[in-house]
Amino acid sequence: MQVPEQDTVPESAARWVGEFLRRRQEQIAQRWADAELFRTVFTVSRDEAVEACKAVLDALSAVAAHGALENVAAPGFGPVRDQLGRMAGSRSRAGAGPARVADEVAALRGPATALLRGEFEDPSSEQAHECVLALTVLMGTLRLVVMETALGEGEQLIERQRQQLLEVATPVINLWHGIVAVPLIGTLDSARSQVVMENLLDAIVTQQARYAILDITGVPTVDSLVAQHLMKTVAAARLMGAECIVSGIRPAIAQTIVHLGIDLGTIPTRNSLADALAHVLRQQGIAVSAGAPVGAVPR
């Protein structure tokens, strides 16, 4: 293909392409519906795929009519952003990476360009070249919009999940009157330990808890940073007037702590959550005795 000398697309060509996209909407939509991108997303019915194609073509035509061929943020793309995001999301769930999706969007250019060439009696005229160039630029912009939308969705998802992880992973359980426990699960980083500390201290106030148990059975590894966070939490709880006990240190973690030379001597520790609870109940003078044995009594 012969590339025109000037890089900028004349506005008349952009308008012409916009008009062409509107006029030939049906034909292009029919061809696009068979393209991999639409075919794999709208598997239920072909009509649905054609409708989706028409919506995208409407947007492209609006953008071209305004002459904003290279503007990714053009208002014309607004109505189809959601749809493009869903399509990109559906493709990535099906295992297609971003590069693959970009290729699929690029593949939409072929059918449209072929139709555009057919519009001209002399496909090698200068006007034809300008219009093909305009369409090419427009399709490039569409590709960028799809990628941008897809990446934005991904970022939102990650942000939402990060927030959920913070909320879900740090419950404070009221074990007994005046006894709260935090079962820690998963790797502790600074942000999470901060949330754990704040939740625990708040619970100590609201539950009037004199004892707090930090159970680290679900923590896979303890390094010096995690140990430091534990010590800080215990110290803060003590300042507020609650005794803090760490339970559930697994043998491997105990060895790691000793090898790292971390001194947890100031922190009371117990083998398991049950041991810690028993210790605290004893401290409070609460005796738990076994009642009459309960067998499988027929009712």
Added chain:
Amino acid sequence: MNPPLAEPPPPPVPVLALGDVLLVTLQGDLHDSAAERLQHDIAERVAREPVAGVVIDISGVEVVDSFLARVLAEIASTARLLAARTVLAGMRPAVAVTLVELGLTLPELTTVLDVGQALALLGRTPSGPRARQGGA
């Protein structure tokens, strides 16, 4: 406009006697001079009167710095020399976090959740003296 007057001295922190327990309630900022006066007052009272314990209620304190932490530790050490026990009551979570971040864990102080527990720990219930002996 008049030139700004010199700041009036902050009012002294009141030290209340509940039986043989001294109750000090700190509110807001503690100025240097007030802190000095408070340390002096407590030392005098503990020495002069038959005081078994000092309860410092800091539930009304929202901001602490190393100065206040040092004052608290000094009060505790002074009282211990005079055979009285100091209990710190009602520290807020944010204050506790700040102190720990500053590395001030106040190991010489006994801490409890509120004044009621402090009195119980010192062997007095809020309703009457000597209702329960010993404490923890």
